[in-house]
Amino acid sequence: MIEVHDLVKRYGSTTAVDGLSFTVEPGRVTGFLGPNGAGKSTTMRAIVGLDRPTSGQALVNGKRYRDHRAPLREVGALLEARSIHRGRSARTHLLALARTHGIPGGRVGEVLEQAGIAAVAKRRAGTFSLGMGQRLGIAAALLGDPAVVILDEPVNGLDPDGVLWVRTLIRELAADGRTVLVSSHLMSEMAVTADHLVIIGGGRLLADTTVDELIARVAPASVTVRSPDAVRLQSALAARGATVSSPETGLLSVAGLPAPEIGVTAAAEGVVLHELTPRRATLEQAYMELTA
Known part of the structure; x- marks a missing residue:
């Protein structure tokens, strides 16, 4: 578990984090979102x-990171994929990390295979592409088989196969009961990966909620309706309390009434429908609305 309590971080006159509190629980993927410079x-x-x-504190499994005797076994983190010695091979880089914590050398081979870079294990890390560097960084995060995993922009530079691999990996880590915190600017990935969201702006908490709750609260669903008699239907729906707009002739966008009730209203008015499609806002739309 990760617990952040009233966290404040200032750099001179600049406050990067301002009284931030949230909890990241095990067994689910928590997306950590916010604009650039949010903290x-x-x-x-x-x-x-x-x-x-x-001031304040951040705890991992009840302790500060530095108070753990073997921190790599408690939390694995990818914060900057290029934070490696460019002259070392991928295997040597991981082996050096393993020896600091008494992790068996065999574990290095396991995470290289898991990250899909075993075939280039002897290549110098400085020759790696951005995507391969990301895979090496993730391998390092998994090296100690930690209970907590923190990944900052883990799909950056990955091809579609790599993106799918990361998506599957973090879901499996959560399913194993681990605590998973993932920061990303890709709302489409967060929408299909995250169970919970922590969104910050200006160093402060904006939302601590699920994807569905955020979308429902910030960007309510609507229903797209097409009818040759849209004007009459619009009046009938408005009389029932719906909010109706007409972007073009014959087309209505209806909020405040579910699709079944719109259909019943149309039938009662004798209005023919050509389309009746519920529309759910995207996470990106809800996020942009919240952070605007």
Whole structure:
């Protein structure tokens, strides 16, 4: 579990994180979202002890990161894929990390296979593409078989196969009962991957909720209706309390009434329908509305 309590981080006169509190629970994928400069990276750095909070605290499994005797076995993190010695091979990089925690060398081979880079294990990391660097960073995060995994933009630079691999991986980690925190700007990925969302802006908490709850609260669903008698139907729906707009002739966008009730109203009015399609807002739309 990750617990952030009243976290504040200032750099001189700039406040990067301002009284932030949230909990990331095990067994689910938590998406960590916010615009550039919102304080996401600073918060994640504070969680793994790279930034010291001005006040407040960030705990991993009940302790500060630095208080764990073997932190790589508690939390694995990918914050910057290029934070590696460019002259070392992928295997040597992971082996060096393993030896700091007494992790068997065989585990290095396992995570190289898991990350899909075993075939290039002897290549220098400095020759890796962005996507291969991401895979190596994820392998390093998994090295200690940690209970908590933190990934910052893990699909950056990956091809479609790589994106699918990351998506499947983080879902499997959560299914194993691990705590998974993923930061991403790709709303389409978060929509199909995250169970829960923590959204911040200006260093403060904007939302701590599920994807469905956020969409329902910020961007209500609507129904698209097409009819040759749209004007008469619009009046009937408005009389029932619906909010109706007409983007073009014969087309209505209806909010406030579900599709079945719209159909019943149309039947009662003797109006022919050519289309009756419920529309659910996307996570991207809800996110943009919230952070605007």
